Amino acid sequence: MSQIYNLNNLEDNKKCYGSFDKIKENTLKRIMEGEDNKHVHTLMTYCAVHHLDEALKHHNVWEGYSLQIEEKAKTLVELVRKHKPKNILEIGFNGGHSSLLFLINSSAKITSFDLGSNKYVDDGKKHIDKYYSSRHKLIKGNSLDTIPKFKLQNNEKFDMIFIDGGHEYNTAIGDLKNCLELAHENTIVIIDDVVRKAGWEKHYTTGPTKAWDDLKRESKLNEEKQEDYEPGHGMCWGKYNKNSDEILLNSYKNKNKKQMIETIVQLYHERKIKDLCLLGDLYIDYFGDINEKDTRLVYFFNGFGHQNVQNFSKAIDRYEHALNMENLEIDIKGWIYANLGPIYGQNSSSIPKIIHLLYFGETPFFNFQYKCVKSMIQHMPNYQIIIYNNKQPVNNKYWDALMKERNITIKNIVVPEYYDGFELKHFQYKADVVRLELLYEYGGVYLDLDMLIVKNFENVINTGKDLYLSKEGKGEGLINAFIACKPKNEFLKIWLDNFKSGLRMNNWAYHIRDTNRLLLERNKHYLLKYNIQILEHDNFMPFLWTERNKFVNIANHKFEDNNYGVHLFETILKDVLINNQFFEMLEEEKLQYYHNFKNDQFLNEYVFKNKTNGHFIELGACNGIENSQCYFFEKHKGWDGLAIEPCKFNKDDLKKNRKRPIYNAIGNEDNCVKTFIEYTCRELSGIKEKIDEKRKIDKINAYVAGTYQVEMISLLNLLYKQQMPNVIDFCGMDVEGSELDILKQYFKKNTRYLIQVFCVEINGDENYREIKSLFLKNNYYEIVNPYLKEIKFQGREITWEKYFIHKSLYPSIEPSLLYKESIIRELPSERVVLCLEEAPEKMNQVIEHLSDKQLKATIFQNNVHENPVIGCIESHIKAIEYAKLNDLAFILIFEDDILISDKIEQLNISSLPDKWDMLYFGGILTKMLQKNDKWVRGTIWCNHAYIVPSHMYDVILDKMSTFDKKELGEKKQNIDWFYTTQIHPEYECWLAIEQPIIQRESYSMIDKKVKWGNNFDWDTFTMKNI
Missing domain, CATH: 3.40.50.150 (Vaccinia Virus protein VP39)
Incomplete structure (x- = not known):
């Protein structure tokens, strides 16, 4: 035996004790003397493993041999001794080495599961049974079958679960999931062959590693630690995240199909969202392929549940699946649309006002094409019309006449000859590729050159959709002569990608005429996902190409209210169109103007x-x-x-x-x-x-x-x-x-x-x-x-x-x-300056300053009031009374200490807020309500330069009439107080952000001090940087 559990360097122990028999004798002696420590357990494990190896020496046992790696074996012993499990579940008995380690190092009972296909399994079991038959049980068979069966027959929970079975992902994830119900909240779960160190992965480690990580990502496992030992060898352990979900799910599994449906409906109406997700998922797993009303309803309920827990990808999957089911009820479809739309989100942009036309010079530029483009100019005057062209016709009166139109832009392009390696043999096919690429990139409206517009159709394509297609006739076929969309609509990219197969069908226009219809039929959710509207054929295809007589007599045709254009079917009806006088340039088209000054x-x-x-x-x-x-x-x-x-x-x-x-x-x-x-x-x-x-x-x-x-x-x-x-x-x-x-x-x-x-x-x-x-x-x-x-x-x-x-x-x-009207120069009907007769130097200074700025103004001279607060109020109110008496549309009121900067010329009338009641050119903002790039609205102090429109004259005068001026003076409630408390809260008063008119440093008779000195920063008080 080489390098098996060398915890205390067992090779040195052999030298010390002389032989394996001496080791065994010494270990037995230590145990009999009552010694129980890590070293003794090491020796015991060594001895037991040596005996097992002897029993299996006729087999090549490496598969599942956890004790090959010293550090891994040390970890297993430490985990067993630390947690002291009473019962252990093992998947992958193999030769019995890990079972033996658990048996030696604990008093636990072991239940092992193994395929049993190798002979050494039986020999290992026989050896273990000699010593531990009462504590070990082996169940043979595929663990994916035997463990679920075991669960049904035994109400048992294990303190420790060790998984070292099949290494395919499906087996590893199945074993982990199946063991979930055999665990309690403190069960230690160990899985072998989980390797994370880069470069150390082996083919047999990818399945267990991914299975463990997937369950951890789903919050079904709480990992405590993972260790990599050497290439191809690692181990991970932790605990199951045992929660009420598993218990609840198990209780639902006892219900039959009808009971599940009844419960799902009840959960939806009671808004028990978590339960709805669990049971809905279970029902769909069992019965999702059965297309019946109950199933369609469950898909909606389940999508609703996942949407409410913000599992949007699952919600989208459920909703989309339901939309694509046959015989979907109208009410369920409506519910899904109402819920799925917000998840998809909305494109708030508008369809660009561009009409894209293609003319590749494959044919002469005909009279009817000229007439069609002119009809677009006439009825869509706010649209830029771009003709994409690679070859302009020479000496063509229709083309030459068109080039004189202001709304027409010619863009030269390189016409594609191939798409996806397939030759585009027809110019129509080349146009098909170009039109979708242009619309995806820029958005706008695509029209064929033979689309005659008979009235403005902006209302048709301004209904909030992102893409508009049109039916070709009363059937389901869709045309490509009209397409309108916002930029980057992904359906166009999907449609274009399907050209790869469509072009190779050897069926005229299949790629452009049929693939879009088939895409929408097979993916019914696309209408909502890509916000598509299919227009009725009456809008742009009121005539069938077979109705030749209508094209012949088009000049006399009375179009209906829902007719916006007519596709002329150039490819089929060219002879009818070329010879129709309706399409010739009429004299009246040569516009005549009548006014002498144009x-x-x-x-x-x-x-x-x-x-x-x-x-x-x-x-x-x-x-x-x-x-x-x-x-x-x-x-x-x-x-x-x-x-x-x-x-x-x-x-x-x-x-x-x-x-x-x-x-x-x-x-x-x-x-x-x-x-x-x-x-x-x-x-x-x-x-x-x-x-x-x-x-x-x-x-x-x-x-x-x-x-x-x-x-x-x-x-x-x-x-x-x-x-x-x-x-x-x-x-x-x-x-x-x-x-x-x-x-x-x-x-x-x-x-x-x-x-x-x-x-x-x-x-x-x-x-x-x-x-x-x-x-x-x-x-x-x-x-x-x-x-x-x-x-x-x-x-x-x-x-x-x-x-x-x-x-x-x-x-x-x-x-x-x-x-470019300057507000200060063009807006006021009159400018007035409030001056004091007792301060002639300030009056002369402001007159000179206004003269330098080339601004005319009327001087209002007032006498110093015994109470300056009252005097200030009266001077401003007199200016308003003057404006009302003289029926001025606007009055601009200056105080005599103004300093006008060149910034004032940057304020044009076009920059005015959409709605305003007073405008301030300088001041201190103490409350902000609204802001744009030029103005900030709110509560504004300082009234040295402001405009009042006529509709505010009575408002100001009536409010002021309710106050006793003497009382205002005593309370020092000046004109600033009046405007900020009585006018600004109710009306829209705006301050110019750039502060083009400020107050000079000067002595204030109201405040009895010099104000606005020391480089006072007015910009700070517009909250300019907010």
Whole structure:
């Protein structure tokens, strides 16, 4: 025997005692003398093992021979002596070496399980029975069968379990699990051949190691220690995590199928989630393959349970399995959708406004393709259209005409010749690969070049889904001529991957037409997982390709409300399409604009972007065509609206040229008549009281052709009587001086209509300032018409045409068109400075400072009050009263110690918060409620520079009227106290983060000290870095 349990260097012992017989004699003597220590047990073990080796010397016993490794044997002895087990379960008896070690070193009874296929098993058992027959029992057979059988026949728990059986993973994990119910909470579990040291693994260690680690990961085992001894040899031990789950699971195993179902339903309704997971898993393990309502219901209940314990992967597996079961009930499907959707999560992004088109130059660019692209431009004006191309046609009138369109971008690409090593022999197949790759990467809308769009379809693809596909007909087939999606939708990648098989099916378009349908049929959960909507064929495929007559007569076809496009089936119907006059370039497609200053062209190309079926109001329509801002939209874009012109000279032409002529004059009053002057230059005609007659005669060389009475009507009343829609796209206003009156009355009384864009003719700087202030007050921003740079009128630049858009349209406008208004320069109707007559040096200083900044302001001189707190309040309140009395849209109030930095020019009107009631350009923030990149909202102290809009005048004045100013003065409750306690908590007051206006270091009469000195850091008090 070599190196077997050499705990105290047994080779030296042999030299000391002379022979094995001497060792045995010495050991026996020590025992008889009552010696019981580690050395004696070592000698006993050595002797016993030597005897066993002698009995097995005719066999080559290495398998399961735990005592081959000295350190491993030492560990086993130490564990047995430490825990003093009364009964031990062993899997893998083999030659009996480990059983013998346990028997020698404890008084425990051993139950061993072994296949019994080797002869040395019987010889080892015979040897052990000579000495320990009453303490050892051997059960032969596959442990995966014999241990469960043992459990059923014996109600026994073991203090120690030693597993050294089969080394395949399934055997090792099975043995570990089967022994669970044979253990109590303090049972020591030992498993052999668990090796973790890199490079020491062997083929027979991977199964036991993984089995142990898997159960540990599932919290079914608590590991105490693991040791690696040498390559291929290691051992691990710990305890089972015995909890109520195992006990509960065993109790459920006593139930039959019907009882399990009844219990699962009860557990669901009682929301006993843990139990629901355990029993549901058990039921699915037993009956999960039976497709019946009970099983489908259990899959849902079990998924619900795992979802609530945040075992999302298991919940997803259960829900998806149920969705793919045949005959799934509608109610169960609905429950699953409601629960599974949130687990999958949502993509909050939008489908990009891009239309992808492919043209590889395989055929000429035809008339019907041109018509289709034009239809996309017309009906989807907010979309960028990209044509991916590798070869542009030469001398093709349709292509050349298309290249002139602003919305078209050409991108050169390399067309794939192969996919997955398979040749793409048809250009359609090449397009199939490219379209899915583009959509996966960028998202957007893919349309075939033969998809004719008949109306805007944004509402179809803005329902919250991530991917939209369309049916081809009344069957289940899906087309690829229309696809819309958000970027990175994984279904596209799965679909594209299936091209590998689909392309090789030798079936036309199988890869693109059939694989998507089959994927969705075989994986019904994909619709939810990838957030897919299948559109009905009516949306984009209202005609079947067999209905040739409909394509021939397409010009006369009346499309239904749910028709958004028509697929023209170019491959099949090319002859019908090429010879159809409907697809030729019509004269009307060569758009004609009518306004002298290109207002209609500007609005169509930059603002409304070829929008169709809009609504307009044109005040000052003249004869309806010449210099008209709206005739283009009525004629070419199908807009509906009112053409208003009271000039009698134009009446007949207006009636002939326009669909809805109105002959009243628009003003700020209803049901009255006023004198109207008609000039020889009819465009200059207008209400007499509003016209600067001398200016017209001197500058325009226009003379009076006649005067007469006209009936007046307000804009608001006209809209109501003419039943105009609540949202109106455009109002053009050229009424020779009446514009401001009309707008004031409209904005003051309007609560119903939203006019998105105004074009207004202004009359001088003062008129412009008032009109612009009115628009700003009502959330309109000024934009510029780039065409005005190219146009002169009688040698002069066009400065009287002004354009205003509502803030709802602001994000859609190109930045180059935005008028960069500085808030401090453009927003206030008037700037006032609060000064003290007794402090002329400060007044002169602030006047000079404002002059340096090129800012005009009105000086309010006040006298020092005996109580400075009251004086300060009164000066601010007087400024508000002044603004109200003069009907100012906005007032900017300065105190006399302001210091304006260049940062103020960075605050444009476009940066204003969406909703605001007061704006502060400097101050101390003591409470923050909201923040964006330019402004912070909250409680703001210091009122040295702030803007108040007109809707706040009465609010401030009414609240102040409830206070006794004398009492405020006595309590030192100044204007800061009033605003921060009475206004800021209820209204939206914002402070500019960059603090563009601060206060100079100066003496405060209220605080009786110098303030804002010592490099006071204003940035700190905007909480700028929050």
